[in-house]
Amino acid sequence: MDIQLLSYLFVGVTFALYIGIAVWSRAGSTNEFYVAGGGVPAVANGMATAADWMSAASFISMAGIISFLGYDGSVYLMGWTGGYVLLALCLAPYLRKFGKFTVPDFIGDRYYSQAARVIAVICAIFVSFTYVAGQMRGVGVVFSRFLEVGVSTGVVIGMVIVFFYAVLGGMKGITYTQVAQYCVMIFAYIVPAIFISLLMTGNVFPQLGFGGSVGDGTPLLQKLDGLSTELGFAQYTEGSKPMIDVFFITAALMVGTAGLPHVIVRFFTVPNVRDARRSAGWALVFIAILYTTAPAVAAFARVNMINTINGENMQGTLYEDAPSWIKNWETTGLIGWQDKNGDGRMFYAADERNEMTIDRDIMVLANPEIAQLPNWVVALVAAGGMAAALSTAAGLLLVISTSISHDLLKRNLMPNITDKQELLFARMAAAVAVVVAGYLGINPPGFVAQVVAFAFGLAASSFFPAIILGIFHKKMNKEGALSGMVVGITFTAAYIIYFKFINPGANVADNWLFGISPEGIGTLGMILNFAVAFGVHKLTGDAPDNVQDIVESIRFPKGSGAASSH
Amino acid sequence: MSFESKEHAAKYWRENVRLMLTLLAIWFAVSYGAGILLVDVLNEIKFFGFKLGFWFAQQGAIYTFIVLIFVYVKKMNALDKKYNVHED
Numbered sequence: 001m002d003i004q005l006l007s008y009l010f011v012g013v014t015f016a017l018y019i020g021i022a023v024w025s026r027a028g029s030t031n032e033f034y035v036a037g038g039g040v041p042a043v044a045n046g047m048a049t050a051a052d053w054m055s056a057a058s059f060i061s062m063a064g065i066i067s068f069l070g071y072d073g074s075v076y077l078m079g080w081t082g083g084y085v086l087l088a089l090c091l092a093p094y095l096r097k098f099g100k101f102t103v104p105d106f107i108g109d110r111y112y113s114q115a116a117r118v119i120a121v122i123c124a125i126f127v128s129f130t131y132v133a134g135q136m137r138g139v140g141v142v143f144s145r146f147l148e149v150g151v152s153t154g155v156v157i158g159m160v161i162v163f164f165y166a167v168l169g170g171m172k173g174i175t176y177t178q179v180a181q182y183c184v185m186i187f188a189y190i191v192p193a194i195f196i197s198l199l200m201t202g203n204v205f206p207q208l209g210f211g212g213s214v215g216d217g218t219p220l221l222q223k224l225d226g227l228s229t230e231l232g233f234a235q236y237t238e239g240s241k242p243m244i245d246v247f248f249i250t251a252a253l254m255v256g257t258a259g260l261p262h263v264i265v266r267f268f269t270v271p272n273v274r275d276a277r278r279s280a281g282w283a284l285v286f287i288a289i290l291y292t293t294a295p296a297v298a299a300f301a302r303v304n305m306i307n308t309i310n311g312e313n314m315q316g317t318l319y320e321d322a323p324s325w326i327k328n329w330e331t332t333g334l335i336g337w338q339d340k341n342g343d344g345r346m347f348y349a350a351d352e353r354n355e356m357t358i359d360r361d362i363m364v365l366a367n368p369e370i371a372q373l374p375n376w377v378v379a380l381v382a383a384g385g386m387a388a389a390l391s392t393a394a395g396l397l398l399v400i401s402t403s404i405s406h407d408l409l410k411r412n413l414m415p416n417i418t419d420k421q422e423l424l425f426a427r428m429a430a431a432v433a434v435v436v437a438g439y440l441g442i443n444p445p446g447f448v449a450q451v452v453a454f455a456f457g458l459a460a461s462s463f464f465p466a467i468i469l470g471i472f473h474k475k476m477n478k479e480g481a482l483s484g485m486v487v488g489i490t491f492t493a494a495y496i497i498y499f500k501f502i503n504p505g506a507n508v509a510d511n512w513l514f515g516i517s518p519e520g521i522g523t524l525g526m527i528l529n530f531a532v533a534f535g536v537h538k539l540t541g542d543a544p545d546n547v548q549d550i551v552e553s554i555r556f557p558k559g560s561g562a563a564s565s566h
Numbered sequence: 567m568s569f570e571s572k573e574h575a576a577k578y579w580r581e582n583v584r585l586m587l588t589l590l591a592i593w594f595a596v597s598y599g600a601g602i603l604l605v606d607v608l609n610e611i612k613f614f615g616f617k618l619g620f621w622f623a624q625q626g627a628i629y630t631f632i633v634l635i636f637v638y639v640k641k642m643n644a645l646d647k648k649y650n651v652h653e654d
Contacts, residue, residue: 066624071605074623078597081628085593088635089586093642207625211615219615237609237620247602254597272653277642281635288628295624472583555579556651558568 006379007146014184014383015161018390021180022165022173030423033170034101034402035268040175042275046282048178049266051185051391053080053257053287055131056138058294059185059388064360066298070228071239073298075246079253079456081284081291086258088280092267094471096276097554101268102399103261103463104407110470111478112547114412119485121407123462124261125400127455129437131262132396136441138389146382152442158390159438166394166401167430171269174394181387186289188384193293196300196371206296214303224299227306230314232350236299242509248520255526256456259464262395265402273557301363304370309348309356316345325369334359334366397437401430454496457522461488465529474551480537488529495521568651578649585641589634597627 027033040048058080066073098106104124108117136155143154165173193206201220203209213219218226224236234240241249257263266283267276308326311317319337326346329335336357337346348356365385368377405426410417417425462485469476469484496518499507509515516524542548553559569575600608601623608619616625646652 071620071623074601074620077624078601078627081631082593082597085590085631085634089589089638208614210625211613211621213615221616221620237617243602247598250597250602274639274643274646274653277635277639281632281639284632284635288632292625292628552575555582556568556575556649557646557653558651560653 050286064363083257133440259459461525484533492525
């Protein structure tokens with residue numbers, strides 16, 4: 001069968017599966033809609049968290065980014081996994097014991113303030129929308145590349161699917177579809193990686209083959225360092241970013257991960273505190289399977305690509321002899337060749353010898369073709385990319401709808417609505433959010449791609465300190481926490497907006513504060529947040545006794561009930 | 567109050583925080599330490615075909631993170647039992 005038919009088949013079957021699960025697990029109450037009734041087993045929740053967490057960007061782009069950045073790409077690997085240690089040790093168990101539905105719930109109750117609740121709602125909605133637009137775009141891109149329908153049609157199909165199971169099933173439907181999506185996604189990622197590892201190093205585990213040797217006996221990474229230097233790039237295993245920037249970006253991603261509402265909310269869905277801790281561990285296991293494979297894929301793909309384009313003897317490959325994938329992907333604009341020296345040969349390098357433009361996404365998308373894997377593997381990658389994008393989009397949409405129906409309406413504007421009415425509002429909010437996300441996916445504002453990466457900085461500089469202080473510093477009061485959040489997020493947002501939108505020309509290391517790029521500035525924002533919170537607290541007195549008693553009560557597991565709205 | 571006494575509550579919390587800080591110290595050491603601050607020094611050492619610092623940054627830190635969480639889970643379950651504040 002040809003690739004396109006197979007892709008349709010795989011994507012169609014997985015879609016039918018997701019819808020089937022949604023119908024089977026539809027939500028009947030707000031408790032089920034918001035937190036899946038609080039009855040998700042730890043391992044299943046770990047899997048759902050992993051799918052929720054790993055977006056189209058993790059699946060499609062990450063290996064490609066690492067492939068081009070080498071050692072510098074480690075910031076994503078450590079940053080997006082290390083946050084789970086913080087979640088497991090410092091956040092998840094306590095928030096689960098607290099037993100509410102959302103992050104703004106915690107902030108609002110812990111800091112006894114509707115203003116704090118509203119600020120948290122706004123942060124949550126803003127972070128989630130920027131993120132979800134990118135996912136819808138991802139769905140569209142996968143559709144257009146593998147199934148040859150327009151990006152817009154692809155987004156609309158994706159919207160209909162997400163609409164179905166997010167609106168119908170709420171958290172319960174999303175959780176069990178995410179479990180299925182994780183399986184599809186990880187299978188689609190690992191199968192090509194194993195094939196390529198076998199092909200290049202003879203080792204079945206990409207994580208080990210990564211350190212193995214290629215055909216002529218040279219270690220893969222040594223060969224890659226040699227190639228990189230020869231072609232004018234920085235050594236693959238050394239990188240070129242300044243150390244302070246690597247440090248701050250890693251920290252911003254870690255802390256941001258631990259502060260993202262759609263990740264935190266997953267830990268409200270398990271039955272008890274013990275499971276919240278375990279489930280964070282399982283989530284990281286499932287994430288690590290992909291995250292330890294990605295850097296191996298990155299290195300394999302880079303060696304493969306350089307060898308294909310420049311030829312084994314580094315003289316360049318004649319364009320008419322180029323393998324079919326180069327011509328296939330040329331039509332999508334992901335790879336381009338301009339014969340500058342007129343010798344009819346392609347050449348890839350960092351300096352003036354370079355004749356290629358290569359999009360980093362090609363590293364995962366075209367990988368099966370580069371390694372000449374069978375057609376069904378290519379089709380599998382299509383279904384996997386779709387699963388990655390849909391699962392993350394659904395989790396984010398749920399946060400948005402919960403923020404509106406629960407935090408804004410029930411807990412703030414309309415406290416007297418019944419559970420049934422609240423559920424109806426939640427469904428309506430989810431429906432509206434799907435449409436808005438779809439619109440943003442079809443007409444992406446230019447800044448979406450830029451902003452997604454900064455969602456982490458914003459989460460790191462706002463939510464994380466407020467939650468940590470709320471748990472570990474029981475005397476912290478609302479004045480301290482609120483001013484910390486406001487200062488942290490304002491500083492971070494201003495720095496990012498200045499360098500990314502107002503004066504992008506100045507966005508070079510010489511102009512950065514302490515040499516920290518906008519990607520890493522959230523770490524400084526977080527430190528500021530903590531400092532301001534402590535300072536203001538010193539001046540304004542302790543939190544009331546009843547609040548301190550609540551903090552005492554979330555510090556041990558006994559007596560955790562199901563999550564509730566009261 | 568689910569603890570036998572205020573002292574028990576305070577002791578439980580102190581032990582919990584000490585465990586957390588110990589594990590976070592390791593968390594910091596493998597990622598920011600071995601993977602970033604000391605990466606150049608460790609890169610002089612070869613480890614199964616990798617430069618060691620590079621391996622920590624792209625593989626080792628992640629494996630350590632997983633171990634840390636499960637050690638925490640196990641130790642905390644024991645601590646909860648010791649102070650009789652575990653769930654049924």
